[in-house]
Amino acid sequence: MSGIKHLSLSEEVYSRLMRKILDGNFTEGSRLREEILCRELGVSRTPVREALIRLAREGVLEQIPRRGCVLRKLPPEEIEELLRYRCLLECLVLREYFDLIDREKCRALDAKLDKAVKKGEKELRGVLLSADEELHELITLSCHNSFLAKELKRVQLLCRPYRVLRCAEAENTSSILKERQHIIKAVLSGDAGKAETALSTHFEKSRRYYLRDKGTKITS
Amino acid sequence: MSGIKHLSLSEEVYSRLMRKILDGNFTEGSRLREEILCRELGVSRTPVREALIRLAREGVLEQIPRRGCVLRKLPPEEIEELLRYRCLLECLVLREYFDLIDREKCRALDAKLDKAVKKGEKELRGVLLSADEELHELITLSCHNSFLAKELKRVQLLCRPYRVLRCAEAENTSSILKERQHIIKAVLSGDAGKAETALSTHFEKSRRYYLRDKGTKITS
């Protein structure tokens, strides 16, 4: 009767590898050799192989027949496609489930941002980072379609390596803040169209910012 | 240099099982036992297991820990979600890549339908079926985002068992025809909004028709 379902090693390995990948423990394009993973994880090749198949299907790894797995490295065009795809999905969710967005949390986030603004520039950055997560989570949680929700989650994970800290440069902090507030205020005012436009603009600016310094450091 | 890449047995088994499933060789909810599949396909359990994992990730099968795989049987609510998800995705593609739709093919399809109308009712059914495929293919092909395209394809496969032949009843043929033509004419007239509305309506009617006689025969 315990809630702890006897997970298979296979699933366990999958989770651990996924975490390692998302934490940036592997560099893009690097090979994941089965034997090495076996030794590191202390299991045989079977569960490792099964985990790799799952990861490949998730779009995180690329399986090259008879040559093993490499951490997927997207060419610039595909990064653009991926970021665009995420934007399209999130805007879709925002539009479709607009009325289901948690207004309470929305107001709280709005207040939090307002409060942060009144304080200094320096403290703002940390808030902005967590605020971004919260904003996207707000949208994600409103999605009452399991298929769409699952896909959005997958895509958000895939996008993780391509997120840039735009607030790294001081001149951006205020503009980013304005973008966020545009979205939130639009939601609170009940204007779905405006909210969608604001969200889309937000993604678009992030995308352009990312592409501007592609090739340089990527924050994981 | 040959284009024929040495496919693994694992992939081969995956393809064969997928085809069998889509062709309706398994009934919903039925178990897929590894040994039996091994015997049928003449391979060992390893490639079968790996194929099953892939199929499960695709959403076709359900893997129950330590109890094997069953052909996924969606409860009515999830069927609704799935059909709605497909509608949302296809409308998204239609809107986003509206200008990239192949007008030539569109005109050809329009003409084909016009021609079919002038002939008798009976011949219409066959045309309608293929026309449906062509219409959705037209939209699918216009999608110039590999991630979105791949997902749409996956979802279309998942929806396959839930497609109903609405033209089975005579009174429907004309109304279905009108729906199709609405979409096509809207595309040809360059009115993206109208086209999207028409497509959405089309899906909505199909969905309602499906739900009306859920529990009865499902055409695969």
Add this chain to the structure above:
DNA sequence: TTATATATAATTGTATACAATATACAAATT
């Protein structure tokens, strides 16, 4: 020196053996 061929090692792919778990059925207990 470069290129090619060949042998060797490393790695993935597949089959099989063994272990862990779940299922089915019968016997025992209440």
Add this chain to the structure above:
DNA sequence: AATTTGTATATTGTATACAATTATATATAA
């Protein structure tokens, strides 16, 4: 009769052995 318990069987999960393929290093010829 219903429930529980035990045992046999079936099935999945994991490890390992072997086969096939690919990568690497070395030697030889141009």
